[in-house]
Amino acid sequence: MGQKAIVLFRACTPLFQALSDSYRQDIIVLLADKEPLTVNEIxxxxxxxxxxxxxxxxxxxxxxxxxxxxxxxxxFYSLELDHAAALLKELVGTIENHCE
Known part of the structure; x- marks a missing residue:
């Protein structure tokens, strides 16, 4: 797991940083409920x-x-989660497969 997990963690770091802010979390939840929205609507x-x-x-x-x-x-802004979800799934899968 070692090197692959480290590479995936490093690839996910900017994503984790973006998701760590409560205002950005609020924006994501808002867009999930009401997308698409303009900056003014948000x-x-x-x-x-x-x-x-x-x-x-x-x-x-x-x-x-x-x-x-x-x-x-x-x-107009909308959620676009495919890339992030795929990256996180790969990270979780790598960890799960090596922690049995």
């Missing part, structure tokens, strides 16, 4: 400023947890 549900929400959305987008679609002048 801001209405949180106690953050619009620039702060945009900052958190950028971090989530960088980790491929959220996608953005431009429609006219509006940007």
């Amino acid at each position: 801001t209405e549900h949180l106690t953050l400023s619009r620039p702060a929400v945009s900052h958190h959305l950028k971090i989530l987008r960088d980790q491929k947890l959220v996608s953005m679609e431009q429609k006219g002048t509006q940007r």
Whole structure:
């Protein structure tokens, strides 16, 4: 397990960091309930400023947890969990298979 697990843990570190923030967790839950949403719509549900929400959305987008679609002048954000879920499943599977 050693080297493969270490490589997977290192690959997951930025994802863990993105998920560790409670505001980003709130955004993920909000998008799970009401996607797609604009920055302004997300801001209405949180106690953050619009620039702060945009900052958190950028971090989530960088980790491929959220996608953005431009429609006219509006940007709509949605969850995009396939990449993160696959990476986490691989990590958990590697650990499970070697801890019997």
